[in-house]
Amino acid sequence: MQTGRVVIVANGEVKEPSYYRRLLKPDDYIICVNGGTGHLFAMGLKPDLVVGDLDSLQEEHRQILEKSGIGLERHPSEKDKTDLELAIDRAIEMNPPEIVLFSILGGKRADHLFANLLLLTLPLKHGIPSRALDESGEAIIIRTKTVIEGSPGDYLSLFPLSPEVKGIVTEGLKFPLRSETLHFSTTRGLSNELLTNRASIGLDDGLLLIIKTFRSQV
16 A cells, blocks of 8 residues: 555646645655656656656656666557556555646646546545646545635635535535535536635535636636
């Protein structure tokens, strides 16, 4: 069993490597997805493992990794899973207390973003909490009560991923929900706001995607 978190660094957009560096903990096990290795090198760190088809891994980084004895888990470019999903599979095998994903929320392709968000359900099926973080906010998928930390004014949007999410109770949000139901494909849960540094979201049944956006990024 992995004693610390598993952090997956994808090859998405990273503007300030130092922002992500501050989020890391000393006992994190770091998996890079292809060119995500370059983001970690920009933080002054090396990964514990690199997963993917390695098409975007720079040759100089490959040489450094090989000399350091760091594992390179290479997969074919044509496959039934994305490189990010393969990295999540490896993280799940380690059974860590949490899986954290860096730089998967941005990019120019809506299909990739949608697929990346859905991948957050995979750790959940194994009882492992996970979340995606970038410089604009974070995303998680829940089926039980959860506490979200942030700052007053941060936006918090709730999106049902099941036909209904029942018994939603929120605390610390501008527009509270009191044992209410949100339905798939409706926008009622869009753009709520944190009133304090912590908000709680509970539910009785269903699967709920929560996206927090820092107010400073809007």
